[in-house]
Amino acid sequence: MKTLITIITMALSSLFVNAQMTSEKEMQKSLDNSIPVALKENNVPGMAIAIIKNDRVIIKKGYGFSNVSLGVKVDSKTGFNIGSISKMFTAWGIMKMVEDGKIDLDTPVSTYITKWKLPTSKFDEDKVTIRNLLQHTAGLSVHGYNGYESKEELTSITKSLSGNSREEEAVKLIMEPESKWQYSGGGYSILQLIIEEVSGETFGDYMQKNIFKPLKMKHTSFNIDKKILKKSAKAYDEEGNEIPLQLFNAQAAAGLHTTIDDLILFAKASFSKNTVLTEKSISLLRTPTELSKGNYGMGYMEMNRFGDFTLHGHGGSNEGWHSGFMLDFESKSGIIILTNGSSGRNVLFGGLKDWAQWHGSN
Known part of the structure; x- marks a missing residue:
């Protein structure tokens, strides 16, 4: 993900060149x-x-195909896996627990979990x-995760954290906490376990009840069931060949499925x-840390190297999927x-x- 952050930043930092698009029609x-x-x-x-733009959806469109063999076109209701954008939603789930008084941000995580401990x-x-x-x-291992091709291969988040599912999924303390910024999907797997133990529900069910349902995100879920799969796009490799949908034990880090329509609801909320969540909590999640050199808060990246916004x-990437979700909170764009x-x-x-060039000139 550090690579993804770098690529996005580089792409956006070289935008203000030559002609400027001045209208929505020109952007379209x-x-x-x-x-x-x-x-x-x-x-x-696809x-x-x-x-x-200014809290108004000016473009919403699908291009290409969600299913090549059947000729099904992408639209705003097509489902996609969004990879590490899942972390942003997990951060909302955690902050909801903070607002409800169930957990505290600065309490040791060992206070809240009994089913697994850091080695x-x-x-x-x-x-x-x-x-x-x-x-x-937090000084933890496990940058990211590979998925599984069938539900039968999935285990519990505790087995994943222990490395019983795959050795490379074992989460360990590899440096002193608060000494360095190091991207760790493994840390979000611990957050997944905290949500499960504190709520007494599965992670997917808690997120459905407390985040997605209140925001009316009806086609968003960590639980990949028949309803979600019915409208989901197929995944394709670098040669354009269809590949199996990857499923995740580490749902909080990489497993969310959603649509453009639902992400618009989330953006506007x-x-x-x-x-x-309160405005104060959302602002706290967005505020970057010094250790990240101003690039990362709590579930949110920050980018400000490319103009006056x-x-x-x-960003998110899994095998067969790439996605980006970027908001300018000042202009509600x-x-x-x-x-x-x-x-x-x-x-x-x-x-x-294309968008950042247009946004910066309007």
Whole structure:
């Protein structure tokens, strides 16, 4: 993910060049011309995009195919896996528990979990808190996760944390907490366990009840069931060949499935008063840490190297999927891009580039 953050930043930092697009129609025309070409050149079957300007959705469109063999086209209701953007939602789930008085950001995580413990190390595990798990400053291993091709291969989050599912999934304390920023999907797996133990529910059920249902996100879920799969796009590799959908024990880090329509609801809820989190809590999640050099808060990346506006959000990538969710909170604007191909980052960054050039000039 550090690589993804770097690529997004580089793409956005070189935007203000030559002609400026001055109208929404010109932006739409630019996308209509460039995206189909980019999809074809990169063997990416489909893409969904939404652009918000001043809290108003000005573009919402699908390009290409969600299912090539059946000729099903992408639309705003097509489901996509969004990879590490899942972490942003997990952060909302944790902050909801904080607001409800069920957990404290600065209490050692060992206070809340009984089913698994960090392996003994030379570092101080009592310094591992919910706050530094969210910030990727807890000193933990496991950058990211590979998925599983069938539900039968899935186990519990505790077995994943222990490395019983796969050895490389074992989460360990590898440096002193609060000494360095190091991206750790493993830290979000601990947050998943905390939500399960404190709520007494599965992680997916808690998120459905406390985050997605109140925000009316009816087609968003960590529980990948028949309802979600019915409208889901297929995943495709770098050559454009269909591959199996990857499922995750580490749902909190990488397992969320959603649609452009639902992400628009989330974006608009983020900009204004909503039924889940206060404005103060959302601001806290977005605020970057010094250890991240101003690039990461709690579940949110921050980017401000490309003009007079700052973006907050996250990128996501799993095998067969690439996505981006970036918001300018000051102007209540943003862009959401979802793709169903392993080479989707090339299409993604082209769309981000066009949008940021247009956004910066309007």
